[in-house]
Amino acid sequence: MRQWAAGRARSAGIGRRDLLRLVAAASVSVPLVQAAAAPALAAGSLPGVVKPLPPELFTVRGTNAETNFAALRGTGLLTPADRFFVRNHTSTPVIDEASWKLTVWGDGLTGGPVDFSYAALRALPATSRTAFVECAGNGRSFFASQQGQQVSGTAWTLGAIGTARWRGVRLAEVLRRAGIGPRAVDVLPRGLDAEVVSDGTNLGRVRRPLPVAKALDDVLLAYEMNGEPLPPDHGSPVRLIVPSWIGIANIKWVGDIEVSAQPLLTPWNTGLYRLFGPGHPDGGGAPLTRQTLKSAFELAPGAVFPAGRRQLLTGRSWSGGAPVRSVEVSTDGGARWRPARLRDEPRSGSWVRWSADWVPGAPGAAVLLARATDRSGRSQPVTTAHNTQGYLFDAVVRHPVTVV
Ligand SMILES: Nc1nc2c(c(=O)[nH]1)N[C@H]1C(S)=C(S)[C@@H](COP(=O)(O)O)O[C@H]1N2
Ligand SMILES: [Mo]
Numbered sequence: 037m038r039q040w041a042a043g044r045a046r047s048a049g050i051g052r053r054d055l056l057r058l059v060a061a062a063s064v065s066v067p068l069v070q071a072a073a074a075p076a077l078a079a080g081s082l083p084g085v086v087k088p089l090p091p092e093l094f095t096v097r098g099t100n101a102e103t104n105f106a107a108l109r110g111t112g113l114l115t116p117a118d119r120f121f122v123r124n125h126t127s128t129p130v131i132d133e134a135s136w137k138l139t140v141w142g143d144g145l146t147g148g149p150v151d152f153s154y155a156a157l158r159a160l161p162a163t164s165r166t167a168f169v170e171c172a173g174n175g176r177s178f179f180a181s182q183q184g185q186q187v188s189g190t191a192w193t194l195g196a197i198g199t200a201r202w203r204g205v206r207l208a209e210v211l212r213r214a215g216i217g218p219r220a221v222d223v224l225p226r227g228l229d230a231e232v233v234s235d236g237t238n239l240g241r242v243r244r245p246l247p248v249a250k251a252l253d254d255v256l257l258a259y260e261m262n263g264e265p266l267p268p269d270h271g272s273p274v275r276l277i278v279p280s281w282i283g284i285a286n287i288k289w290v291g292d293i294e295v296s297a298q299p300l301l302t303p304w305n306t307g308l309y310r311l312f313g314p315g316h317p318d319g320g321g322a323p324l325t326r327q328t329l330k331s332a333f334e335l336a337p338g339a340v341f342p343a344g345r346r347q348l349l350t351g352r353s354w355s356g357g358a359p360v361r362s363v364e365v366s367t368d369g370g371a372r373w374r375p376a377r378l379r380d381e382p383r384s385g386s387w388v389r390w391s392a393d394w395v396p397g398a399p400g401a402a403v404l405l406a407r408a409t410d411r412s413g414r415s416q417p418v419t420t421a422h423n424t425q426g427y428l429f430d431a432v433v434r435h436p437v438t439v440v
Contacts, residue, residue, distance in 0.1 A: 045299035048224055049240040057237070058307025062320060062424060084127025086268040093119045095195070100124060103195035109334035109350055113380055113389065114166070114262050115198035122269045123171050123196060125242050126230040129289055133265075133273035136291075138257070140210065144220030144248075144295035152210065154259070154273050160205040160213075163256060165279065167385045168354055170327050171196035172282035172309055175429030182434060183419055187426030194332040194433060197354070199387055202277045204258035207251050211295065216248075219297040223251040225276050228291040234303075244284050244304035245296075246276075250325075254279050257290070279385035280356040282324050282427075284309055311423040327356025328430040329416050331363060331406035340438045341396045349394050351376070353408035354387035361411045365392040369403040370432070376406065396439040404435040 039045040047055050080090045084099050094101040101122040108115065122128075133154040141149035174196035179187045190196075211223065226243035233239070246255070256277040259266055266272040271288030278285035284304055294300070311321040331353040341347055353363045359382035364373040376390040396402065409415040420431040 039299050040301055045301055046296070048243070048245070048294065048296075048300045048302050050303060054237050054239075055301060055303065055306050058303050059320060061235075062307045062310070062312045064424060084124055085122050086128050086130065087118065087122075094121075095193075097190050097192065099127065100190055100196075102192055103198060104336070105193075105195050105332045105334050105351075106336040106339075108352070113386070114200055117200070117261055117264065117267050117270065120198035120200065120261075120270060121171070121196050123190075123283060124229070124269075125232045128269045129229050130268050131228060131273060131289060136273050138210070138274065138290060139292040140214035140295060141292065142224075142295040142297075144217060144222075144297045146215040146217040150214040157205055157210070157257065157259065157274065160209055162203055163206055164201060164203040165254070165256065165277070165385075166199060166201050166383070167277055167279045168197055168199040168327075168387055169277070169283050169286050170354070170356075172284060172324055172327075172427045173425070174283075175330060175433065176426035178429050178431065178433055179420070179422065179426045182431065183422070185422045187422070187424060189426050193337070194330065196283070197330075197387075199354075200261045201263065202256055202258040203260035203263075204256040204274070204277070207255040207257055207276065208253070210257060211251065211293075214295070216295055217297075220248050220295050221298065222246065222296045222300045223248060224294040224296060224300050224302070225287040225290045226292050226294070227287050228289040232303075239303040242284075242287065242304070243302050244287065244309070245300040245302065246278065246285060250278065250281070280326050282309060282327055282356075285325075308425070309427065311425075311427060313422055313424045315421050316423060324427060327354075328428040329353075329355040329357065329408055329410055329414055330430060330433075331408045331416065332433070333404055333406060333435050335404070335435065335437070338436055338438060340440055343396050343399050343439050345395070347394045347396065348391055349404065350389065350391045351406050352387045352389050353406065355408065355410040355412075355414070356385070357414060358410040358412040359384050360388045361409050363388070363390045363406060363408045366405040366407075367394050367396075367402065369434070370405050373407065382411070399439050402437050402439055404437055405432050406435075407432045
């Protein structure tokens with residue numbers, strides 16, 4: 037924003053006045069967006085989402101579908117596509133890969149625009165990697181339910197995350213072939229889904245600048261998910277995978293990439309996806325990059341257990357900062373903690389499955405907690421500092437259950 041004020045950054049596809057208005061609006065807390073009162077919809081589907089959304093697998097929230105964590109119990113490290121959460125600003129476009137192309141353009145290239153067909157991308161050297169995609173607002177509803185604080189946005193619990201094996205071509209490879217030059221500073225991938233209109237302002241197509249340092253590091257242009265072509269809802273034919281970074285960096289249905297010699301500003305790195313509010317810099321913090329640290333039980337809220345019978349509690353923990361080092365579980369509301377058994381080799385950009393035994397005691401209400409520590413030494417805190425848009429909730433979540 038300082039560079040912009042000094043005329044050294046450029047707003048990409050939106051007027052300066054609209055951007056300033058978005059930033060000002062972000063500083064104010066407004067109530068959570070509850071799932072819109074649904075017009076009579078066929079159960080288990082959503083008009084803007086192609087795949088079925090059976091209620092045992094998903095909770096629909098506005099234009100989005102949250103994975104029910106209980107539905108991950110018994111699945112492997114990778115989240116099957118049929119239960120991977122969907123976050124759409126508008127709706128899923130269905131794109132024919134034969135007529136699709138990717139255009140790389142901008143003043144950060146040494147020459148003119150370069151097009152890549154789907155077949156041309158497929159012919160480049162392929163790379164695979166396991167990575168989670170997690171919405172920056174995952175866990176947002178706990179600002180209200182655990183901390184009594186107002187935040188705006190979709191009221192996710194913990195299921196706005198999934199982990200998949202992605203296969204594609206390195207973005208660095210494509211940028212190199214397109215002729216990225218030494219003046220390039222920002223790379224701006226843009227989706228082919230509809231323009232986003234918010235409070236009467238047309239924000240344009242979904243797009244968020246990525247600094248060249250990350251773009252040239254471990255970012256993929258992915259065309260496969262778990263060994264299959266990308267499904268429509270997850271970005272077919274090609275999406276970005278930006279390991280460890282917040283979900284919005286992982287642009288789906290990418291159609292073009294601008295390579296810029298100036299820093300770029302769009303709604304998604306100015307009014308959105310920055311931390312606003314008391315305790316954060318005036319006018320908002322730096323654009324968010326890495327995800328934070330979280331843990332979830334593979335259990336429905338309010339699950340019922342018989343007293344005195346041994347249970348195997350299972351869950352997952354993850355961090356965008358470093359591989360998970362350890363996980364502790366409490367079955368008495370946080371009075372006592374014991375280590376959970378890790379079921380996966382912790383890796384950066386992925387999650388670990390864990391388990392712990394529990395023999396429920398006297399009938400009544402109980403609260404289960406799980407707390408992860410990553411290899412950078414960070415542990416999940418008791419509370420998360422408030423921000424108006426409810427991003428990066430990392431506090432330990434209280435999971436209510438009933439013993440009968
Ligand atoms: N083109 C486009 N890309 C997008 C989005 C979108 O609405 N349009 N949503 C983003 C957000 S906010 C998230 S959290 C992830 C969700 O990816 P998924 O729907 O495959 O789970 O996609 C990101 N990429
Ligand atoms: Mo997101």
